[in-house]
Amino acid sequence: MKLEPVVKNQSAPRKTWPRWARRGIQENLAVALILLGVVMLVQPFSIVLYGYSFVTVLVGVVMFIIVSKFPE
Amino acid sequence: MSSASTTAHSVVEPSANSKRLAGFLVILYAVISMIPLAWIFATGWKTPPDSISYPPKVVFDPSLEGYCNLFTTRTRQTQDYIEAQGPPQGACDEVTRKREMVIAGPSNYVPRFINSLIIAFGSTFLAVALGVLSAYAFSRFKIPLADDLLFFILSTRMMPPIAVAIPIYLMYRELGLSDSALGMILLYTAVNVSLAVWLLKGFIDEIPREYEEAAMIDGYTRLHAFFKVVLPQAATGIAATAIFCLIFAWNEYAFAVLLTSGRAQTAPPFIPTIIGEGGMDWPAVGAGTTLFLIPIVVFTVLLRKHLLRGITFGAVRK
Amino acid sequence: MSDFNSIADRAAAATPPAIARKVRGLSDRAIAWLFIAPTIVLLLAINIFPLIWTVYLSFTNYASNRPNRPVVNVGLKWYQDILGSPEIWASMQATAHFVFWTILLQTVIGFGLAYLIDRKFRGHAFWTTVILIPMMLSPAVVGNFWKFLYQPQIGLFNYIVSFFTGIPPSSFEMLGSVTLAPWAIIIVDTWMWTPYVMLICLAGLRSIPDYIHEAAEVDRASRWRQFWSITLPMALPFIMLAVLFRGIENFKMFDMVMLLTGGGPGSTTELASIALKRQAFEAYRTGYSSAFAIILFVVVFGLANVYVKALNKVKQR
Numbered sequence: 227m228k229l230e231p232v233v234k235n236q237s238a239p240r241k242t243w244p245r246w247a248r249r250g251i252q253e254n255l256a257v258a259l260i261l262l263g264v265v266m267l268v269q270p271f272s273i274v275l276y277g278y279s280f281v282t283v284l285v286g287v288v289m290f291i292i293v294s295k296f297p298e
Numbered sequence: 299m300s301s302a303s304t305t306a307h308s309v310v311e312p313s314a315n316s317k318r319l320a321g322f323l324v325i326l327y328a329v330i331s332m333i334p335l336a337w338i339f340a341t342g343w344k345t346p347p348d349s350i351s352y353p354p355k356v357v358f359d360p361s362l363e364g365y366c367n368l369f370t371t372r373t374r375q376t377q378d379y380i381e382a383q384g385p386p387q388g389a390c391d392e393v394t395r396k397r398e399m400v401i402a403g404p405s406n407y408v409p410r411f412i413n414s415l416i417i418a419f420g421s422t423f424l425a426v427a428l429g430v431l432s433a434y435a436f437s438r439f440k441i442p443l444a445d446d447l448l449f450f451i452l453s454t455r456m457m458p459p460i461a462v463a464i465p466i467y468l469m470y471r472e473l474g475l476s477d478s479a480l481g482m483i484l485l486y487t488a489v490n491v492s493l494a495v496w497l498l499k500g501f502i503d504e505i506p507r508e509y510e511e512a513a514m515i516d517g518y519t520r521l522h523a524f525f526k527v528v529l530p531q532a533a534t535g536i537a538a539t540a541i542f543c544l545i546f547a548w549n550e551y552a553f554a555v556l557l558t559s560g561r562a563q564t565a566p567p568f569i570p571t572i573i574g575e576g577g578m579d580w581p582a583v584g585a586g587t588t589l590f591l592i593p594i595v596v597f598t599v600l601l602r603k604h605l606l607r608g609i610t611f612g613a614v615r616k
Numbered sequence: 617m618s619d620f621n622s623i624a625d626r627a628a629a630a631t632p633p634a635i636a637r638k639v640r641g642l643s644d645r646a647i648a649w650l651f652i653a654p655t656i657v658l659l660l661a662i663n664i665f666p667l668i669w670t671v672y673l674s675f676t677n678y679a680s681n682r683p684n685r686p687v688v689n690v691g692l693k694w695y696q697d698i699l700g701s702p703e704i705w706a707s708m709q710a711t712a713h714f715v716f717w718t719i720l721l722q723t724v725i726g727f728g729l730a731y732l733i734d735r736k737f738r739g740h741a742f743w744t745t746v747i748l749i750p751m752m753l754s755p756a757v758v759g760n761f762w763k764f765l766y767q768p769q770i771g772l773f774n775y776i777v778s779f780f781t782g783i784p785p786s787s788f789e790m791l792g793s794v795t796l797a798p799w800a801i802i803i804v805d806t807w808m809w810t811p812y813v814m815l816i817c818l819a820g821l822r823s824i825p826d827y828i829h830e831a832a833e834v835d836r837a838s839r840w841r842q843f844w845s846i847t848l849p850m851a852l853p854f855i856m857l858a859v860l861f862r863g864i865e866n867f868k869m870f871d872m873v874m875l876l877t878g879g880g881p882g883s884t885t886e887l888a889s890i891a892l893k894r895q896a897f898e899a900y901r902t903g904y905s906s907a908f909a910i911i912l913f914v915v916v917f918g919l920a921n922v923y924v925k926a927l928n929k930v931k932q933r
Contacts, residue, residue, distance in 0.1 A: 257925065260918035267915065268712030276708070277699045280911050287918040312735045321737030327729060328746045331807060335749070337772050338761045350770045352785075428658065431651035439648040449924055451655065454663040456920040458868035460889045461909030464896050465666030465673070468680060488662035491655050520647055551756030551871035552889075556897060566756040570875055580764055587761055591753055598752045602745045606819055609751075609812060610857065613927045614819050 252293040259286030335591075341584030349580040364581030366390035368407050368572065368589075372399040407586055410568040414590075416479055417564055418547040421486035425543045426536060428487070429494025430502075434524060436495065437502040438510075448496070452611060455492040459552035467557060479562045485553055490543040493611065497542065500612030501535025502528065538604040541597050548594065565590050667913070674907035681900040694907035704908070706883065707891040713798055714805070714873075714887060715866045719859055721806045726813030727855065731847075733814070734821045744818075751811045759875030762804045766790040766876075791877055797885050801873050805866065813858045820854025821847065853930050860923045864916055888912055 263283030266275045312320070341349050343360040372394055380400060386392040394401050432451075436444055466485065467476070475481030509531065510523040518526065529536070555567040569586045572579055598605070606614055642650070674695070677688045698704050729747065733740050750758070765773045766789075774785035790800040824847065832842045870889040873879070879886035879894070886894075892912065896905035 253925070257922050260922060264915060264919065268708045268715075270709045270712075273700070273702065273705060276705050280695070280699055280914065283915050283918050287914060287921065290918070290921050317735050317737040320732040320735035321739070321743075324729060324732050324737070324740070324743050324747070327725075328743045331747060331750060331810075333772075334762065334765055334807070337765065341764070350767075352770055352775075354770065354772050354775050428655045432655040435648040435651035439644055441648055441652065447652070447656070449921075451659065452924065453917060453920050454659050456864060456916055456923075457663065457667075458870075458889055458892075458909070458912050458916055460868075460870055460892045460896070461670070461913050462663065462666060464680075464902065464906060464909055465669040466662070467897075468902075469666060469669070471680075484658075485662060488658050491658060495655060519642075520644060521642065524647075545752060549752075549754035549756075551754065551875075555756075556893075566754050566871075569757055570760045578764070583760065583764065587757055590757060594752050594754070595749055598749055599745060602748065605748060606815055609861075610816065610930075611927065613931045614816065614854070614857075 249293060249296040252296060253290065256286050256290035256293055259283070259289065262286075338584050339588050341580055342588045344581050344584070346579060346581055349584070361393065361581075362389050363393045364579075364585040366393050367405075367579055367582040368585040369405055370394070370401045371403050371405050372397075373402045374398060375400050406568060407565075407572075410563055410565045411589070413479065413562055414548060414564040414566075417482045417486060417562070418544050420479070420483040421490060421547045422540050422543040424483065424487040425490035425494045426498075426540050428491050429498050429539065430529070430532070430536060432491075432495045433498035433502050434528060436499050438507070448499075451492045451495050455489060460556075463553060463556045466553075470557060477558045477560060477562050482554070482558060482562055482564070485557070486547040486550065489550075490546055493546070493608075494539050494543060496611040497539045497607060498532065498535055498612075500607060500615065501532050501539070505531045538601060538608065541601050542608045545594055545597055670906045670909055670913075673903055674910050676903050678902045679900050680902045690903065694904045695911070697904065698908050698911060703883070704888075704891060707886050707888050710798065710883075710885060711867060711869075711887045714801060714869065714885075715863055717799075717802045718805045718809070718866050719862055721802065722810045722813045722862060723855060723859060725806070726810045726858070727817045727851075729810070729814045730817035730821055733818055744815075748811045748815065750808045753808070755808070755872035756875050758804065758808055759872040762800075763791065763876055766800060768792070792881055794881055794884050797877055797881055801876055801885055804872060804876060805869070808872070809862060809865075813855075813862065816854050816858040817851060820851035823854070824850045853926065857923075857926050857930055860919065860926055864919045864923060867919070868912065868916060 260283055263279050263281075263286055266279035266282055269275060340356075340358075342364045343362075344355070344358050345361045345363050348355050348358045348361075349364075366389070370390060375398065377398065380395055380398065383400065386395055391401060435441065436448060441447065470476040470478075470481050473481075475484075505528060509527050510518075510520075513523040513527045514520065549566065550564070551566040554564045558564065558567070565586075569583060569590060572582045572586060601608070675689055675691060677685075677690050679685065733744055762773075765771050768774055768789045769786045771785075771790075773790065774788065777783065777788075778785040788796060790796050828846055828850075829842065832846055837845070868889050869887050870893065873885055873887055874890060874893070877885040879890040883891075889912070892905055892908050895901050895908060899905075
């Protein structure tokens with residue numbers, strides 16, 4: 227009762243984490259956000275998009291850092 | 299890059315004609331890309347009027363004036379004053395007098411060049427020393443969060459220099475390190491250590507662990523094994539890494555121009571400030587550039603087998 | 617190396633390694649941290665501490681030429697200013713123009729050269745080394761001497777162009793004209809960094825095992841098909857690596873362009889780093905430029921993450 231749950235929790239995430247939360251997909255999403263933010267930063271069409279570019283990159287970077295700790 | 303990699307290209311060996319065409323095109327590109335360098339080298343041996351003549355002079359009488367102007371400062375004098383000086387002493391004196399000038403003293407090129415040497419070698423030594431220790435630890439031991447630490451180390455090299463320069467400028471002003479060789483050495487060490495760790499980790503990974511383990515069974519301590527077994531085995535890698543660090547520190551401009559102004563100024567910010575009477579003194583610039591670039595060309599040739607590793611932080615080894 | 621003669625050796629061999637190591641001095645764990653600590657401390661002092669300071673400054677009105685003025689917290693004002701500023705936006709577009717064209721030209725020429733060098737003609741090793749020289753040179757010194765080549769009347773570049781096209785050499789100024797200056801910096805960067813892309817592409821081409829081409833040859837796939845369905849896809853991770861790194865480097869380009877045009881004429885070649893330098897070291901708007909620096913830093917940091925991902929992908933090959 228005391229030890230078993232701890233052991234189980236360590237290996238459990240591998241199996242129970244939903245597919246969308248897997249590292250690969252999430253990491254690609256983060257990369258896409260970063261690249262989208264960079265494109266928004268340098269595009270010559272809309273200053274509104276330019277205004278939101280930094281936030282987009284920042285979210286992508288933070289997400290990348292968090293997601294890289296997820297199991298494969 | 300070595301011809302040793304010509305392995306069994308049995309079926310797909312290119313035909314002799316396609317080889318000849320490939321060779322022709324590559325050599326054509328190489329020759330064209332060398333023209334700017336050849337031109338700046340030639341300009342160093344021209345007289346100022348030759349350097350700005352139209353059409354550009356490919357054939358010219360070589361003159362020492364560029365090199366003389368690089369190493370000296372000169373003042374304009376009257377004909378009478380120059381004649382009163384007696385016979386010219388040395389080739390530079392003669393060249394200078396033809397322009398109705400006399401040599402006033404040495405220029406700043408030599409001190410700047412020496413600054414470059416001190417800062418480049420100082421920072422390279424520190425970066426490689428720190429780098430080889432860290433690389434060994436990352437290569438041989440299980441370190442918690444090793445990947446994150448390695449990425450952190452690499453990301454410091456990716457920072458835009460101008461973005462880092464603002465706080466460093468303020469910090470050095472507080473610490474009294476602005477325009478000092480020590481400050482520049484520390485800064486370049488910090489930039490280079492990331493490259494050193496990544497490159498050397500690759501080299502040390504390639505040395506079999508068994509060597510140290512055998513040595514440790516023979517009674518060496520871990521530290522002993524590191525110094526007596528691993529370091530000699532990694533000598534080539536250490537040399538290649540050192541050359542990469544040297545070239546970076548030698549070439550660096552952004553930090554140098556923002557953080558140094560006199561005492562500790564290196565050659566790259568100095569060369570563009572060489573001016574003669576009425577505009578740039580291009581032969582002197584050509585001479586200064588030639589002397590500055592020769593060491594890099596020599597190092598590039600020495601490094602050619604390791605260049606690929608160096609530019610990919612040790613990831614691509616071929 | 618290991619002859620088990622003395623009793624001491626035999627005893628040492630019999631002891632479990634973990635205990636033996638502890639007895640013989642520092643433990644592995646202690647050595648590991650002892651070896652890593654100096655590097656980390658240096659990076660914290662020279663890189664991370666200044667970075668945190670920059671974040672702090674970006675929320676204040678501090679100006680480095682007026683250190684005695686009381687420092688006021690301005691919140692996100694500078695970030696809003698920069699992200700609504702048409703001038704900074706224009707500098708980002710100038711940067712994008714520069715990055716896009718340099719990468720395109722360098723990838724096409726670099727890959728082409730690598731493909732040709734991979735034919736392994738006689739002397740290819742020597743000529744490869746010659747081609748690599750420009751990328752090792754100091755960007756500042758390169759910028760400075762290209763300024764000489766670009767001189768309108770006397771410069772070699774204008775002379776060669778006029779020799780081949782018949783346009784009078786003094787009729788155009790590469791560095792003085794608003795339309796030509798952005799291309800002048802692209803030409804120099806391409807001259808300098810095509811070898812870099814070439815070298816990585818060459819590694820990519822050489823990583824393709826011969827048996828794949830041999831199999832395709834047996835299947836009588838045409839050279840053209842082989843190129844599109846084998847050579848290019850298999851070299852692609854390497855090309856991506858080169859493109860990403862050149863992208864990051866050129867996004868923060870400073871030295872070469874600073875020496876060549878200084879951002880001019882007007883602000884046509886004022887790339888992000890040059891705009892930042894003007895704000896920080898000419899206008900002394902330290903708070904504003906700190907916010908600008910953080911924006912650039914976050915973008916580069918994000919791209920560096922992507923780069924390391926690509927690097928690991930290539931490493932697995």
